[in-house]
Amino acid sequence: MLAVVPPPVTVRVPAKVNLHLAVGDLRADGFHELVTVFQALSLTDEVTVAATDEPGLEVYGEGERTVPTDGANLAWRAARELASYAGRPDADEPKVRIVLRKGIPVAGGMAGGSADAAAALVGLSSLWKLDITRDELATIAGRLGSDVPFALYGGTALGTGRGEQLVPVLARHTFHWVLAFDEEGLSTPKVFGELDRLRADGKPPRIGSHTPVVEALASGDPRQLALLLGNDLQAAAVSLRPGLRRTLRAGVNAGALAGCVSGSGPTCAFLCSDAETAVEVAAELSGAGVCRTVRVAHGPVPGARVVGGDDAPRNAPPRVHA
Numbered sequence: 001m002l003a004v005v006p007p008p009v010t011v012r013v014p015a016k017v018n019l020h021l022a023v024g025d026l027r028a029d030g031f032h033e034l035v036t037v038f039q040a041l042s043l044t045d046e047v048t049v050a051a052t053d054e055p056g057l058e059v060y061g062e063g064e065r066t067v068p069t070d071g072a073n074l075a076w077r078a079a080r081e082l083a084s085y086a087g088r089p090d091a092d093e094p095k096v097r098i099v100l101r102k103g104i105p106v107a108g109g110m111a112g113g114s115a116d117a118a119a120a121l122v123g124l125s126s127l128w129k130l131d132i133t134r135d136e137l138a139t140i141a142g143r144l145g146s147d148v149p150f151a152l153y154g155g156t157a158l159g160t161g162r163g164e165q166l167v168p169v170l171a172r173h174t175f176h177w178v179l180a181f182d183e184e185g186l187s188t189p190k191v192f193g194e195l196d197r198l199r200a201d202g203k204p205p206r207i208g209s210h211t212p213v214v215e216a217l218a219s220g221d222p223r224q225l226a227l228l229l230g231n232d233l234q235a236a237a238v239s240l241r242p243g244l245r246r247t248l249r250a251g252v253n254a255g256a257l258a259g260c261v262s263g264s265g266p267t268c269a270f271l272c273s274d275a276e277t278a279v280e281v282a283a284e285l286s287g288a289g290v291c292r293t294v295r296v297a298h299g300p301v302p303g304a305r306v307v308g309g310d311d312a313p314r315n316a317p318p319r320v321h322a
């Protein structure tokens with residue numbers, strides 16, 4: 001009998017930066033209540049999924065040696081969750097090969113693992129020809145991690161709950177960013193823990209409401225937005241990684257409008273007035289010796305999408321196996 005093997009599917013998925021990240025108190029379930037404004041950036045990972053009888057996962061690019069290739073990988077967990085949701089018989093070990101090409105720094109506060117999970121959900125829905133909506137995928141995504149639903153939708157969004165409940169936010173125009181990657185990642189739970197510790201000592205002050213940030217996004221004026229970037233986790237990330245103070249200063253000295261730690265860090269994100277300035281800031285920051293790598297990016301961009309722009313697999317016609 002002839003079995004048609006579907007062609008592999010490749011999905012591109014964005015990193016995120018938190019323009020506003022207000023951390024509430026620790027909940028009974030171990031998570032903190034959040035109010036955050038996410039923006040998806042043109043810094044991306046690419047995830048290819050292919051049907052196979054020899055399941056496995058390969059990682060290339062940013063942090064390739066530090067990313068787990070076993071069942072702990074978020075893309076692999078996504079494959080299992082989706083296979084189980086779809087009632088597939090291979091749900092324990094889905095018959096897929098997953099290849100991650102990473103541009104997003106690992107443990108960098110830019111949600112790279114979450115992005116790969118979102119991309120795996122989108123890629124496998126297409127590979128397995130599942131009749132599933134993005135909202136259904138978002139429910140599965142929320143079980144995998146607080147940041148995974150946003151990576152599905154992209155754009156600019158307000159996140160509440162533990163960050164997984166999303167509503168889109170209007171962002172006029174494109175914003176230009178410079179990203180400074182640090183030598184090593186920071187663990188998200190450790191940074192939240194450090195914030196709890198600092199707060200128990202009565203510091204630091206909490207950032208205010210997200211409303212002015214939403215207004216600045218609607219105005220499209222980067223100068224207005226720059227004044228409002230705020231992240232409650234920044235003090236905790238800087239406390240664990242004091243060198244970030246120098247990086248943040250260097251970006252502003254190089255000509256950025258403002259800088260902040262992205263999420264739980266240690267990546268620093270610098271908002272610039274336009275694309276040309278971003279390139280100049282990146283060049284100066286690379287020479288300043290305050291970080292490992294510098295990247296230029298813009299946002300908002302769409303969430304996880306099959307490469308080629310539609311959900312049709314883009315590769316050569318199906319191979320036929322005897």
Ligand SMILES: C[C@@](CO)(OP(=O)(O)O)[C@H](O)COP(=O)(O)OP(=O)(O)OC[C@H]1O[C@@H](n2ccc(N)nc2=O)[C@H](O)[C@@H]1O
Nearest residue numbers: 030031032109110111145146147162163188189192263264
């Ligand atoms: C801080 C943020 C901001 O967007 O992003 P990153 O900097 O990690 O990219 C997110 O809240 C991270 O989301 P994500 O990385 O998906 O975290 P999860 O897997 O859901 O949780 C990992 C751990 O972080 C802590 N955590 C996470 C989210 C939250 N609202 N409260 C928490 O206290 C908990 O200790 C949890 O066990």
Ligand SMILES: Nc1ncnc2c1ncn2[C@@H]1O[C@H](COP(=O)(O)OP(=O)(O)O)[C@@H](O)[C@H]1O
Nearest residue numbers: 073074106107108109110111112113114116188
């Ligand atoms: N696909 C993946 N890519 C990166 N890290 C992953 C992945 N799957 C699991 N991880 C684990 O998740 C941790 C957090 O990774 P990441 O999502 O990149 O950082 P952050 O939560 O700071 O945005 C890593 O240290 C790594 O051990």
